[in-house]
Amino acid sequence: MDNNQLTHDHHQHKNVDHQIVLLCDHVKGPANIGAIFRLADAFQVSEIIFCGTSVDITSNRLKRTARNTQSLVRFHESESILKTLDQLHAESFTSVALEITTKSTPIQDFKNKDLKNMVLIIGDENHGVSDAVLDTVHHTLHIPMYGANSSMNVAQATAIALYALRAS
Template sequence: MSETKNIQLDHVHHLPSFKKYPLSLFAHNIDIPMNVGSLFRIADAFGIEKIYLSGSSPTPPNSKIRKTSRATEKYVSFSFEKDPLFLLQNLRSQGYTILSLEITSDSVDIRELSFAHYEKICLIIGSENTGVSQEFLDLSDKAVHIPMLGHGSSMNVATACSIAIFEIIRSLM
């Protein structure tokens, strides 16, 4: 009797699907290039349609972004937005639901989200130090948070973004 083994596959076995979800990421004042690189890697992995960078966020080409992104910045559409308020208003006029990933007095547990199948969404993430600014919260349709069970009230911006995007996409399916 032969045993079937569970064998780890390498990158050669991966076949990209090229599927894109109607989900964009708006990243404002993400100062650390490695966090921006992680956002590109996350966006590529989850089929995000576009990353909008603004404020002090660095943009490709940048060696630290490239190293952390593992070159996924070549495959993810992005732009740098000089007028982020105009961008968010424009996305809203195109039918996007604007979500902020931030703990607020009105934020909702991200696990409680539900969306229409393939609803267009823009997720706002803010600075590693100060979070999402009040002006962006005011433009948001809803603020969502990830429940924190430990002593800390926050986590790395890229880690939080991964969790949020996973939950949003699960809700879109």
């Protein structure tokens, strides 16, 4: 039996049973944003909402990292993350912030089988998810880490979170 790499033409898309919106709290690095577009496509994120920052979709760094997924994934910008979050809550979205806090739950312990609409909030590269947002969300999750550093790159953390949320 051959173990050959599949081409894009042979890749089978999976159907997902719940919607995830990705809400970015002041994420601004072009490489991170490009990677987030690529991840959003890979994990069938319904939409990316960039809050508190303007995204330069023409950035060469963003385009190289995104590999054209910026033209496939729906996105928009919002000035106020709190107003956006309130609107999503009104539309029956359950909010999940990805941040390590004194009250956060390890992501592998989060039970989301019954959630149909979820908004995953990721934070600024230097300061994470803002305190005002943490005070508003339904759940705060963290990725357990075993090294001396207490944080990781926002795009890498988003990849782990989206995988965990889709796999559970």
